[in-house]
Amino acid sequence: MEGFRIPPAMEFSGNMGQNWATWIQKFELYMLAAVDTNASEEKKVAIFLNLIGDAGLEIFNTLKLKISSTKLEDVKAAFKKYCEPKKNVVFDRFKFLSCTQKDGQSITSFITEIKTLVKNCEYTNEDEMVRDKIIMGMKDDNLREKLLQNESLSLKKTEEICNIMEISRQQASVITGNQPKPDYAVDAVTQKRLNKLSNRNSYNKSFIKCQRCGYKHDNRKCPAFGKTCSYCKKHNHFSACCLLKNSNDKNKKKKKPETSPVETISLCEEVDNLFIDTIHINQLKSKLSDCSNEEMLAENIMINNAIVCFKLDTGAECNVLPTKVYCTKICSLDGIAPANVNLMAFGRKMVQVRGLINQYWV
Known part of the structure; x- marks a missing residue:
């Protein structure tokens, strides 16, 4: 028996049905490669109990079986019944039909996952179901389109096309020196x-x-x-x-x-959201023509030969004028352009915008 890899002890937690299917496959391969086919049933059962681990030995003791009078096939059948719960075909089909290719999962790995899930579904034609699920569940739209162009597409042909596409991408990435990037990967914008x-x-x-x-x-x-x-x-x-x-x-x-x-007074069309400092209407009403109010930093500016008091705000993203000041000192509202902007004052208070103007100030 030397030189052969010994199967590890079976894990009797989690998905025991899947754990049993994997472990018994490893055990049978080991028996075929390392154990004489003419060995007695008692010896085969002893090897089975030795490899399955302590937890498996305890389970065997509860099955009321004796090593000397029990065949290996009977022991395997008893453990299979213990590990595999009662099948629920509807739930197994739900897992199969809801399976889709995960982010970063290769198409080969996805196909293997689909083939594993379909085994418990008891479909009449498993190949057709696997083929359809591969096409519907993959993330690569270009590959899906290429597969759908084939009128008589079998499961074997589907796997061949998918494998060729995956290998060609890997080879292209080696040639270009870039990491392979699937077509379904979309950069966040x-x-x-x-x-x-x-x-x-x-x-x-x-x-x-x-x-x-x-x-x-x-x-x-x-x-x-x-x-x-x-x-x-x-x-x-x-x-x-x-x-x-x-x-x-x-x-x-x-x-x-x-x-x-010096500058053009214009609400910039390129920006949708503009920020200004607080606006005190009472101050503006009382000081429309001069800047004698010491409570705010202001400057008299001449527009169209009319002096207008402006509050200075270096942090503002636009220049604003009260409607009353504009109509009184500059001109009417007939010539202003519509504004598609949101004007926000300090504290997230929204200010109503009547329109856009373009005027030179000195």
Whole structure:
């Protein structure tokens, strides 16, 4: 018996039916390879009880069987009856039909799992059921489509196509030097909008300020990508970072340093969610034309030859004007454009937006 691998003791916990099927297969292989076929039944039973372990020996003692007068087949039948519970075909079929390929599971492993589950289902044609379940339960849509193109598809042909596809992917990954990636694997795509209220502490300080959007972000995640500049009408940058606009602004500063345009008051179309500081309506009503209120940091700014008092907020993502101030000092609301934005003040309080305007201030 030397030189042959001895089966380990059987585990009598968990799924005993499956444990028994696996252990008895190993035992029979060992008996076939290492034990003389002419050995007595008593010796075969003794080898069985020696290999099955202490727990199996205790179970044998409860079966009222004697080693000297019992055949090995009778012992195996008694243990099979003890380990295998009463079959429930409906439940076994439920497990078979609900089985699908798991994330990261190879198609070969999935086919083996399906073949194992179908054994207890008592189907008339197991091959057809396994073939159908492989096609329905796999995650690879491209492979499924290729299989469905075959009019007379057998289980053997299905396995051959699946194995060829899996091997070809592994070989291609070796050639390209990349890890194999199944067709069903989909990279997660997320879209993060700039919101200082929720993301103020989440920026990585190592990020470099982007020259296209003006913000700090991860590589290839610029919010300006695919957008159109409202100034030069070119793509992939915001108007605040427009080189043509900045160049024109510099020229205007040189000519008229005291009245040169500094910025365009515009609710940026590229951003849907904008953040501003608190707005005190009482303060705005009492100080519409000057900034003498010492309780807030403000500045008088001339718009269309009218002086308007603005509260200064370096953390705001847009500039806002009360409707009354706009109608009184600038013009009517007839020419404003519709706004598709959400304006949020400190404390997550939403502010109603009437529309968008574009005006130069000095």
